[in-house]
Amino acid sequence: MLSGENLAVGSAVLGIILAFLIAVRTELTRVRDGRILAFLALFVLPALAVWAGASEHMERAKSTEFCLSCHTMEQHGKSLLVDDRSYLAAAHYQNNRIPRERACYTCHTNYTMFGGFKDKWRGLSHVYVQYLGTIPKPEEIKLYTPFNNRECLHCHAGARSYMEATAHMKTADLLEKTSRNEMSCMSSRCHDTTHDVETLADVTLWKEPRK
């Protein structure tokens, strides 16, 4: 099957070959067929390669490995393995409530039309800080804005385990308030233990059994 990577590499290699041909035999463009070749080599294939390359990079940037490749995020990665189900991120990761290979992205993206692009735009500033700025300590890393319930409800809304949970029926309007984002899932003394990297020195970590 033609994957994004194959399309990017294929169009790039073909683009280089044809562009090289045009560069060394520019006189080819004097005839009609040569002009068509130049259009392919200098417009169609490069545009396709950039589009496919961007698409492939965007996909790769969603991986857990990508997010944790910066040293400062190591503790957040470690928090996914805490052997305590009150740690929200760890409970989601260890119980496959989110795909493990996309653990960070699944919870931290914005489920809006251009959410993925906004995330990557923010990610550029993270790379800037990593290489040119002052790197904060892991426990100092905070969200830009309070976590929006929309991201939780993208999966949980309508799920029986969510709708019928005893804790979620404490008050009649609790579910309505959370769906309107008036009451945060995380900052209302409900699911407020998320990564809590400052506590990692005192916790035991889950070791996944070998398959």
Added chain:
Amino acid sequence: MTILERRIRWAAVFVMVGIAILLGSLASDHPLSFMTFLVLGCPVVLLGILLYLYSLSAAKSSDEP
């Protein structure tokens, strides 16, 4: 070699260099590869494409009476 051909040759060189950077960036999953693609690869390829399109439009307008 005409001016048009010289511009097309430069466009081809930019496209080749840009795509080579793009290919290299795909070899790794690291955020720096993403940045290399975005900051170096894309602009150089786009520069080549724009130079090619400009050379066509400039040649066409110079042909007009």
